[in-house]
Amino acid sequence: MRINDNALIARLKELGVELRPGVSLAAKTSLGIGGTTDQLLLRRYESIPEVMRLLADNQTPHRFLGGGTNVLIDDGELAWVVLHLPPAHPGVRLEGNFAFVDASADLGGTVTFCAKHDLGGMEGLIGVPGSVGGALRMNAGAYGMQIGSYVREIELYRAAKGDLETMRGDQIHFDYRHTSFAPDDVMLRVKLELPSKPYKEILAGIRICNEKRRSSQPLNQKSAGCIFKNPPGGSAGRMIDALGLKGHRVGDAMVSDRHANFFINAANSSCADMLKLIDYVRDRVRASYAVELENEVIVWRN
Ligand code: EPU
Numbered sequence: 001m002r003i004n005d006n007a008l009i010a011r012l013k014e015l016g017v018e019l020r021p022g023v024s025l026a027a028k029t030s031l032g033i034g035g036t037t038d039q040l041l042l043r044r045y046e047s048i049p050e051v052m053r054l055l056a057d058n059q060t061p062h063r064f065l066g067g068g069t070n071v072l073i074d075d076g077e078l079a080w081v082v083l084h085l086p087p088a089h090p091g092v093r094l095e096g097n098f099a100f101v102d103a104s105a106d107l108g109g110t111v112t113f114c115a116k117h118d119l120g121g122m123e124g125l126i127g128v129p130g131s132v133g134g135a136l137r138m139n140a141g142a143y144g145m146q147i148g149s150y151v152r153e154i155e156l157y158r159a160a161k162g163d164l165e166t167m168r169g170d171q172i173h174f175d176y177r178h179t180s181f182a183p184d185d186v187m188l189r190v191k192l193e194l195p196s197k198p199y200k201e202i203l204a205g206i207r208i209c210n211e212k213r214r215s216s217q218p219l220n221q222k223s224a225g226c227i228f229k230n231p232p233g234g235s236a237g238r239m240i241d242a243l244g245l246k247g248h249r250v251g252d253a254m255v256s257d258r259h260a261n262f263f264i265n266a267a268n269s270s271c272a273d274m275l276k277l278i279d280y281v282r283d284r285v286r287a288s289y290a291v292e293l294e295n296e297v298i299v300w301r302n
Pocket of ligand 1: 142143216224227228241259260261296
């Protein structure tokens with residue numbers, strides 16, 4: 001979708017929004033899949049409610065893109081613009097055991113920054129790609145921990161109210177790869193409370209997680225992490241593997257040889273082929289195990 005209205009463009013600029021026309025989202029996602037649209041960089045959080053009203057008044061559909069590591073985006077010219085919070089470096093401020101983190105901060109960078117200041121707890125998240133905002137929305141977790149446990153406060157844009165709001169951690173439900181946020185809530189900043197731990201100890205934990213991850217996940221290939229959530233008490237990866245589907249392809253979309261719940265873009269996969277592969281695997285699992293696998297990856301269709 002393209003923004004061509006000069007009055008709208010001028011007003012967006014006044015609100016601190018940078019317009020980047022015709023951006024390929026394939027370049028902005030870890031899967032390397034996605035069509036083209038205009039990108040709006042929101043440089044001032046406080047102007048977000050006004051920007052959203054402006055887009056609504058101008059019938060300009062939009063979606064918020066975070067780190068792009070857990071999303072599968074449609075091909076071709078997209079029917080909505082993407083909004084983006086500019087990356088923050090490091091985007092973390094510490095006060096005792098509290099870390100105040102921008103949603104656009106890199107998750108791994110945040111874990112490392114906190115570790116260097118003797119704040120631990122998030123070791124398991126070290127190899128999880130993406131932004132802190134994305135991790136909060138999905139309640140990212142690995143190796144027995146999840147980010148939601150450490151959240152004390154979140155500042156967010158609540159689309160339903162059209163305004164910014166601060167929520168306490170205990171007002172939010174963090175479940176397995178699921179939170180009580182509305183789909184159109186936008187994370188802006190979070191206050192985490194982290195346990196004190198010597199850097200050396202945290203580093204040892206990080207090394208163990210890294211080693212486990214490297215040995216079981218295809219880290220150097222284009223993927224969106226696990227495609228399906230694990231069903232209660234089960235493992236999607238183990239089931240798909242047992243069906244002999246590792247290496248199964250639809251075009252350039254492929255079930256990883258290393259971890260069967262990771263689907264790889266082996267070269268130039270389209271979104272359509274990746275969706276066909278997802279459906280095929282879901283059907284096979286349903287037929288053999290009578291289990292309905294639920295997507296973990298977020299799919300943005302036109
Ligand atoms: N397994 C197989 N074949 C495979 C993959 C796994 O037999 O191809 C077996 C493993 O041997 C193991 C079991 O399945 O016995 C579970 O595998 P693994 O330890 O790799 O964990 P997972 O349940 O597949 C979950 C998360 C990962 C997270 C790891 C480590 C989900 C959907 N996945 O994977 O998160 O990194 O645990 O904690 O919850 C993600 O969210 O994108 C993600 C990758």
